[in-house]
Amino acid sequence: MDQFIAFGIVGLSTAAIYAIIGSGLVLTFTTTGVFNFAHGAAGMMSAFVYWQLTIGWDVPVPIAVALVLLVFAPLFGLAFAKALAPTQGLGDAEKLVMTVALLSGLIITAQWIWSPETSRTLPRFFIEQRPFHFGSVTITWHQALTMIVAIVVAVALRLLLFRTRTGAEMRATVDDRALVGLTGADPRRANRIAWILGIELAAIGGILIAPTVALDAGQLSLLIVSAYSAAIFGRLRNLPMTFLGAIVVGCLESYLTGYLPQNDYLPGLRLAAPALLLFVALLLFPHGRLRGRDRRLSPVHLPTVRGSAVFAVVVVVVGVALATVLSEPDLVTFGQIFAFGVIALSFVPLAGFAGQISLCQMSIAGIGAVAYSHLGVHGQWWALLAAMVVAAVVGALIALPALRLSGVYLALGTAAFAVVLDRWIFTLPSFHVLGFEIALFDQGSVNFVGPKLFGMQLDSTAQITIFAAVLLGLASFVVAMLRRSRYGRRLIALRDSEAAYATLGGNLLLAKVLVFSLSAAIAGLGGALYGMQQRSVTAGQFSFVSGLPIFLIVVIGGLGAVGAGFFTGAAYTGPLQALPVLFPSLASLFHIIPALGGIALSGGFLGQGALAGMRDGWASALRDRVVGPTLLGSLGLLWALRLGDVINGYVLTFGLLVVAIAIPRWALARRRPPTEPEVPVEWLGIRRPWNSQDKEVLDRAIATGS
Numbered sequence: 232m233d234q235f236i237a238f239g240i241v242g243l244s245t246a247a248i249y250a251i252i253g254s255g256l257v258l259t260f261t262t263t264g265v266f267n268f269a270h271g272a273a274g275m276m277s278a279f280v281y282w283q284l285t286i287g288w289d290v291p292v293p294i295a296v297a298l299v300l301l302v303f304a305p306l307f308g309l310a311f312a313k314a315l316a317p318t319q320g321l322g323d324a325e326k327l328v329m330t331v332a333l334l335s336g337l338i339i340t341a342q343w344i345w346s347p348e349t350s351r352t353l354p355r356f357f358i359e360q361r362p363f364h365f366g367s368v369t370i371t372w373h374q375a376l377t378m379i380v381a382i383v384v385a386v387a388l389r390l391l392l393f394r395t396r397t398g399a400e401m402r403a404t405v406d407d408r409a410l411v412g413l414t415g416a417d418p419r420r421a422n423r424i425a426w427i428l429g430i431e432l433a434a435i436g437g438i439l440i441a442p443t444v445a446l447d448a449g450q451l452s453l454l455i456v457s458a459y460s461a462a463i464f465g466r467l468r469n470l471p472m473t474f475l476g477a478i479v480v481g482c483l484e485s486y487l488t489g490y491l492p493q494n495d496y497l498p499g500l501r502l503a504a505p506a507l508l509l510f511v512a513l514l515l516f517p518h519g520r521l522r523g524r525d526r527r528l529s530p531v532h533l534p535t536v537r538g539s540a541v542f543a544v545v546v547v548v549v550g551v552a553l554a555t556v557l558s559e560p561d562l563v564t565f566g567q568i569f570a571f572g573v574i575a576l577s578f579v580p581l582a583g584f585a586g587q588i589s590l591c592q593m594s595i596a597g598i599g600a601v602a603y604s605h606l607g608v609h610g611q612w613w614a615l616l617a618a619m620v621v622a623a624v625v626g627a628l629i630a631l632p633a634l635r636l637s638g639v640y641l642a643l644g645t646a647a648f649a650v651v652l653d654r655w656i657f658t659l660p661s662f663h664v665l666g667f668e669i670a671l672f673d674q675g676s677v678n679f680v681g682p683k684l685f686g687m688q689l690d691s692t693a694q695i696t697i698f699a700a701v702l703l704g705l706a707s708f709v710v711a712m713l714r715r716s717r718y719g720r721r722l723i724a725l726r727d728s729e730a731a732y733a734t735l736g737g738n739l740l741l742a743k744v745l746v747f748s749l750s751a752a753i754a755g756l757g758g759a760l761y762g763m764q765q766r767s768v769t770a771g772q773f774s775f776v777s778g779l780p781i782f783l784i785v786v787i788g789g790l791g792a793v794g795a796g797f798f799t800g801a802a803y804t805g806p807l808q809a810l811p812v813l814f815p816s817l818a819s820l821f822h823i824i825p826a827l828g829g830i831a832l833s834g835g836f837l838g839q840g841a842l843a844g845m846r847d848g849w850a851s852a853l854r855d856r857v858v859g860p861t862l863l864g865s866l867g868l869l870w871a872l873r874l875g876d877v878i879n880g881y882v883l884t885f886g887l888l889v890v891a892i893a894i895p896r897w898a899l900a901r902r903r904p905p906t907e908p909e910v911p912v913e914w915l916g917i918r919r920p921w922n923s924q925d926k927e928v929l930d931r932a933i934a935t936g937s
Contacts, residue, residue: 233367238489239482244374246481247381248440250474253461254388255432261468262401262425265315265326266639268646269333271455273311273430274437275448276337277304279345281438282353282446292356296438304434308427315426316419327588327642328786334452335779336827341448351446356439377439381474384432388470391428401425449776456650457484457505459643463512476512480505496662499655506650513644514632531584531714531723531791532843538850539711539793543704546572546797550700554693556873556883562692564808566764569699572800573757575785576703576793579710581750583791584719586726587743588642591629591649592754593778597657597770598622599755600762604677605670610689612682618759619752626751630744637729649775657770672770679762692764699760703797706753711793713749722746780807789840798842809884848895851902858898865890 256270267273280303284295315329345351357372364370392398403414404421440454457480464476487501534542550569557565574596581587602621607614629648636644661670681689681698689698713719725732725742733739762768771777784802788795807824852858869890873883910918912932915925 234489235486236368238485240368240370240374241488242482242485243478244377244481245440245443245484246478247377248436249457249461249480250381250477251384251432251439252436252455252458253465253473253477254384254470255429255436256455256458256462257465257467257470257473258388258432259425259429260462262404263315263422265330266467266643267311267429268327268330268642269311269337269452270429270433271458272334272337272341272448272452273307274433274440274455275451276307276341276437277434278353278437278441278446278451279341279448281441282351283345286351286353299434299438300431304431305427307434308430309423311430312423312426316422327639328783331590331779332783332827335776335783338448338452338776345446345448347447347449353442353446355442373439373442380435380439384435385470385474397421397424453650453775456509456647457481459647460505460509460512463509463516463643466516480508483508495660499658503651503655506647506654509647510632510644510651513640513647514635529791531726532789532793532846534711534714534793536712536715539708541853542711542794542797543708546704546707547697547700550697550703552870553700554696556870556880559692561880562696563764565804566692566696566699567761568797568800568804569696569703570757570761570764570800571781571803572703572796573699573706573760574754575757575781575799575803576706576710576796577750577754577757578782578785578790579793579795580713580722580753581746582785583789583795584714584722584726585742585746587746588638589629589645589747589750590642590775590778590782591645591652592750593773593781594649594652594775595622595625595751595754596758596761597652597773598625598758600679600758600768600773601671601677602755603759604679604762607680607682610680610683612684615682615756615759619755622755622758623748623752626747626749626754627744629751630747631740634740634743646775649778653770653774657773676767676769677762678767679759679765681763689763695760695763699764702756702760703800706756707793707796710753710796714793718745787841789842792840792842792846794842794846795840845895848899852895852898855898855901858894858901862890862894865894 252270252274256267259270260266277299281295281299284290284298285292290298311333314333315326355371355373356376360372362369362371363375390398392402400416400418401421401424403416404418436458437451441451444450444454458477460480461473461476464479465471465473483504484501487504491497491501546569553565553568554562574592577592577595578589581589581592599618599622603614603618606617629645632644657672659671661668661673663669681691681695683689684698689695721732721737721742724735725737725739725746729739732742758773761772765772781799781803784799785795788798788802792798852862866887869878869883869886872878873880878886912929915921915929
């Protein structure tokens with residue numbers, strides 16, 4: 232019994248931290264309508280700043296705490312408010328992309344400033360004080376402090392929201408933002424206050440939890456999963472229920488630590504328990520708040536058959552070109568373009584066509600990689616198809632609970648699934664099910680061999696690169712034809728309105744299962760190709776965090792664009808691999824580029840995506856009788872010069888950049904401007920904007936009676 236109470240005290244102490252962090256999450260969501268995926272990253276940054284002050288610069292603890300909570304956290308909160316202000320009034324997807332971009336960007340920034348290769352720890356508060364005892368139970372001063380702070384936070388939030396004018400403004404902003412403005416209050420000020428308080432609570436939680444775990448940017452940011460679970464218990468708006476949820480999560484973790492049987496299969500379960508609980512809470516608790524929210528839906532481009540075929544051929548030609556001009560080490564690095572392109576392509580039918588936001592595509596790619604590795608030990612060609620089938624089955628399993636989820640909740644559910652795979656499933660040793668041995672990464676790495684096709688073993692990196700390029704081109708063509716098909720139109724209807732789709736006779740379950748399965752099969756194929764390219768992969772290469780930049784680049788390219796796969800592979804592999812070679816000291820920082828792109832997209836700087844503008848320029852170039860041959864000739868000449876060792880790789884890259892930027896602009900400049908249709912004088916200023924010549928035209932028409 233004493234042990235049970237002792238673990239209960241530990242659980243309540245942890246629960247107090249989750250309650251503090253979760254209440255900040257609820258406060259910002261209810262006031263601003265933004266679910267902040269970067270909430271844990273804000274706490275992580277605060278913990279690192281606190282470490283820098285206390286350990287790095289020997290600042291006394293009280294002064295360091297004051298600097299973090301009174302200076303850093305409010306300024307950080309204002310920065311969040313400023314960054315997310317452009318997303319007000321936008322759809323949930325744009326807000327999600329912004330917060331995911333902030334999460335990814337903050338993790339990379341922290342890893343650049345504080346190298347993850349250096350071990351850092353923080354001492355617990357009042358560690359020199361002797362713990363006090365209640366009977367046989369021992370309570371440290373750090374544990375007592377966390378519980379006291381949680382109680383103070385709960386009381387303070389209650390008083391703020393229900394006993395002050397500021398709290399009334401914040402609650403009124405949630406109910407009717409426009410009406411609040413008419414009464415003379417300022418909704419923007421209420422939002423800023425909510426962000427400051429929310430980040431302040433994240434900072435308090437980060438400082439309190441950091442002494443109990445290792446200071447790692449990724450792990451600290453993902454501790455927010457436990458706070459997510461608590462917030463979902465409160466349905467993202469009920470603070471008392473959020474505190475209750477935190478107690479459930481904290482005690483569950485503690486009792487699993489104390490009473491979980493000791494064997495090789497269950498340690499990961501304790502780490503994955505908050506994510507599992509989040510998944511269950513998402514399915515059990517009603518969450519109608521997001522339903523019916525205004526969404527800004529962008530049109531999905533309809534590709535032509537000819538254009539799709541040309542694009543597929545271009546992808547294959549690029550693969551052949553890379554295989555012939557790059558050295559073996561460079562090809563191992565840059566040949567990943569096509570594998571990552573296939574993984575990124577899996578987002579297009581799922582999120583671009585059907586509107587189902589998934590953050591676990593990289594994890595499903597890991598499942599495909601593992602399946603191919605174990606089934607294709609000798610390069611059996613059918614192992615690739617089997618890997619796609621296994622991934623598709625996993626996708627179908629995800630689709631079943633997805634029937635109850637949408638928008639941010641679906642993103643949370645898929646993120647929880649990815650975290651469960653990271654912390655538990657991928658770490659399992661081999662086991663048996665119905666007499667069959669199931670082996671995943673087997674607590675290490677898995678090896679790959681290339682497939683054997685038509686009696687030929689694809690074992691060189693160049694062969695696998697061309698093979699991956701062919702499959703990316705083929706998959707892109709299939710997805711383009713899917714968009715043009717009847718099923719593609721059904722997916723677009725599903726994205727526009729699930730309720731209307733079901734009302735008109737559409738089968739939601741069948742549609743979601745099919746699109747999740749198709750998307751998962753494509754991701755599984757990409758994972759297998761990635762493994763072949765690398766020869767050996769570990770579970771860490773398919774983690775939730777590693778998939779975030781790919782998701783962001785796909786969104787930057789345009790979720791509904793078929794070319795987003797190739798665009799993502801090229802953007803993720805090219806600049807992010809080449810720039811660190813040129814500037815080694817900034818190697819870690821360059822990975823922040825996808826996050827900056829996501830922020831720019833959500834801020835409206837990239838319109839409907841980067842590919843929308845690029846598609847117009849390249850299509851004009853290929854159709855132009857002068858520009859098109861010039862483009863193909865320039866690319867062919869550069870390729871031939873490199874093959875003949877006349878130019879080196881740097882000259883080739885520079886030449887390709889010049890061609891890629893200048894030729895489409897030249898084509899657009901040569902294109903005749905569209906003739907403006909003639910507008911009757913009575914419609915001047917209505918069907919088109921009024922200009923200075925219109926008054927004279929109107930006067931002449933009146934004078935002549937025409």
